[in-house]
Amino acid sequence: MTTRDETAALADMVRWCFSKSLDARVDAAKRAELLVLGEQLQGRVERLAARRFDEGKSGFAEARAELTATIASVKKRQDDLDALEGTLAKVAAVIGAADKLLGVVL
């Protein structure tokens, strides 16, 4: 099976990262961080989009659930620029969760 919903949510997050990296209300250091996180996340999006997963494979359900949960935790905070530092940490966690899912071999 594919993970189209998660991949689409990650693609939205990539675009959010790039958009916030161009937001003058965000300080320069965080904007630079957002740009790098967006680029790193984009690599994961492309790799996830090209993969099909075996639903029954050990570790798949857990890895997918973790990715879904971390995506949701970022979405909750995306509009709150005051909480951006914490959100960036969550985006980094999303990258880790995507790597874990990509690590589940067919």
Next chain:
Amino acid sequence: MSSGGAHTSPRGLRVILAAALAAGCAPVSVYARPITTIHQGFTAAAPVVRDVYTGLNELRREAYFTRLGCDPSSELVETDAEGHPTALAHDAFSAESIQARVDAVELLGRYVDRLAALAATDPEGEARLSEAGVALGGNLARLGASFASLSDDTASSYAGPVGQVAAAVTRAVQGQRRASAVRGAILDAAAPVRRVLELLEADLDEVTATVRAPTLDGVIARCAAWYNGSRGRWSDGERREALAAVRALVARRSAMRAQDPAGLVRAMRDAHEALVRFVRAGSRDGRDAAELANAMEAFTRRVEAVSASVRDGGGSQAARSGGR
């Protein structure tokens, strides 16, 4: 798409369908024009699909080099620090993966060509129908095998429905009674044709959302950061040059957003569904005939529009946006 001799005007198609229905019959000729229209559209679709995927590979490569140009700290490497291949030496879509998708569309074209030959009443159609189906069968069998061996995960999902369409084509070749053979072949292949089109549409929607749009956003963000970080050191001329480059990228993104490659497949699906409904209704329902004529008209327009837009790469719109 060509508007040569085989092209049927929407009004012409309506007249043909209405005449056949008024006569209270469903001769094989009633299928000929709509099938020819579908065949023209499906034939035009294959190169568009190839252009979309090769364009995405080119876009990623261009983005990689643009990013390097904006970021002196980044090295030109084949494998990045995380061990992933870069666009310097790696295409997101391999030649085999692109060919698999093109093959799927071409197979649908061959399927419709077969229907057109069965439905034709002219000497050319007779000749095409009398051609041996052996070569076609061999090609189709090889196609199924090549899909099954693909390393591209998403492309390999085409294998099942592609094999079913191939089988339906083979059965259509063996058809004896023309009208029933056409109807049988359309209904027989309806589900797998629908599945191939669904896969293709989902593929195109996904690559548009996950590769094309974010790739351009990322390049623009990287170039803007480069401008913002360097503008104090640049002369007015250098600043204007950099701004012009970013502006061109923004114009290109606007043009690409207006493109809808999956719209081509949606048009193919709508045309195919209208044909299936027309056949299911026994070709005697005036409402289905009108719907079929409308679907063919919309199909022709959408194929032309999407083909021009994808081939153009959004260039004409980019030129308009950039020229302001």
